[in-house]
Amino acid sequence: MGKNKNEAIEPEKIEESHLCTCDAIDEETLFMVTQTFKALSEPTRVRILHLLAQKEHSVNEIAEKLSLLQTTVSHQLRFLKNLRLVKYRRQGTTLFYSADDNHVMNLLQQTIHHARHH
Secondary structure, three states, X not given: OOOOOOOOOOHHHOOHHHOOOOOOOOXXXXXXXXXXXXXXXXXXXXXXXXXXXXXXXXXXXXXXXXXXXXXXXXXXXXXXXXXXXXXXXXXXXXXXXXXXXXXXXXXXXXXXXXXXXX
């Protein structure tokens, strides 16, 4: 990217490996893309994903660190788990959640970085 924050990326500077060579997006891919952006469009889910990008946490730890109700956290984690953005492991009766998709976590981190520098 250029030094000027308002400078547009020139088409020839976009790496070819990042370009899609297909003409259309199939319906399943389109659905997953829109669902992923839906997940990232809700502030509570962004806060949860940002926390889980750092390390795994139990539902209660997430609720405490983010000052949320346990039911709210559970509901949002279920949504994120269904999209395979988070995963969990069981230790006794406690579930520990962690990030499950590095692509989306990278997108989230880059977007946070972008927002902090504008």
